[in-house]
Amino acid sequence: MADLKNDAITSMDEDFAQWYTDIVKKAELIEYSGIKGCMIIRPFGYAIWEAIQKELDRRFKETGVENVYMPMFIPESLLNKEKDHVEGFAPEVAWVTMGGGETLQERLCVRPTSETLFCDLYSKIVGSYRDLPKVYNQWCSVVRWEKTTRPFLRSMEFLWQEGHTAHATEEEAQERTIQMLNVYADFAEEFLAIPMIKGRKTDKEKFAGANATYTMEALMHDGKALQSGTSHNFGDGFAHAFDIKYTDKNNKLQYVHQTSWGVSTRIIGAIIMVHGDNNGLVLPPMVAPTQVVIVPIRQQAEGVLETAAKIKTSLSDLRVKLDDSDRSPGWKFAEHEMHGVPVRIEIGPKDIQENHAVVARRDTGEKTVVSLDELENYVRELLKTIQKDMLERARKHRDAHTYEATNLEEMTEIAANKPGFIKAMWCGERECEDALKEKVGVTSRCMPFEQEKISENCVCCGKKAKSMVYWGKAY
């Protein structure tokens, strides 16, 4: 704990990128390793990931997901089986060409994602309609040879989960694709207090090898978008490439229909950039490794630590920490604020004399004097309130930074001056999507499920519009 504590972080208004970097370092989420693009996730950062894993995994299993573990190496021949997929990923795979000092007969890629391995497995274990569906998931790391990297947002190796399913029918696959997107978005809103826009990716933005990609997009504090989770419907494309067939009830051979879906440690970047402030991280109570910290004032004075310990015991079903280190109170305040602890209880001799404590909220900074008799209930309620308020605040911020444009001039003006989402109509043509990227500097984030009619015509070419699209600058 020797580092950095006395330096304030860069203000987010002054330099958002530097603010982000300061937080990941000073809140002790990560340390840089000596390896390009690979970060060390420190205990505090990993605790956040564990909380995410635990909750997501629970939600997965409620929908019938089973966990497996796949090899981290993929033989080149296997990766090459599906044309779009290999073309999409080839530029960013790492290859193992030697083992034990010998050159390999066939080189192995370090998985950038595991569709091919799951397909290979399914081709072996699926034979009858009775074997379906297969709803597998794995928690693992993957490697993508990225050109530039940022902690959590884009690293060469990152942690994630990847779900891969095989179904008898197209309808069932589509249902599962949407189901998992909903699991993600509900999780993000209820657990991480991050409101999501759900929708479909344009063909340009969809996953290599997919028929359709669905996404949830969040808006960061600086007005940039972050793709926070994706769910893909593969149709039967991979099934044809990998020969995954089953015999149906009528004794006819059919190809399976598949899906895949993933959420990565990138979502920790979203937590930071949606909720954080100039004092550091702000964590929603649900995901916070420490939900309540008790800071004793003049802790060697009689009765202070004893009272603090009693308070801790009364809240022991929560994640409570009593900070009785010999730092000054002010130091502890700043320290726990940097780590985003949602609630702080201050307790000193004066409080004890008057039978109360001071309760401070991390999200608003508000301090309240609470009777010791009511403290337990007060804190429990406060955690719920904070969780709710944080979602509400994030939603307001997003809505306040969501704009509409009906023509190119408007859109250019907004994109240049008002960071955020831009809702605009689109004709469905790739040329217009490319042109908006070129001229306006925005990419399509998604075609939301909740469509609105902003106007009749495409914001770019003026022809008849097919759908409303969220546009923006993205991480």
Added chain:
RNA sequence: CGGGGUGUGGCUCAGUUUGGUAGAGCGCUACGUUCGGGACGUAGAGGCCGCGUGUUCGAAUCACGUCACCCCGACCA
């Protein structure tokens, strides 16, 4: 992968122009006084200057190479 920047105790940086063998503040350790928003005093510890090669009597400083990190773009979870 292009463009820009940075590597000197744990952290932030000075020193590099003009080569002479390393400094400051913070942090850290011990003791004491403190404690309601990053306390104070006293005494200490800690660095072959990212790495490599070269030039030189002599390199943190000059040259070449290399690695890593940061920022901005193009591509991705």
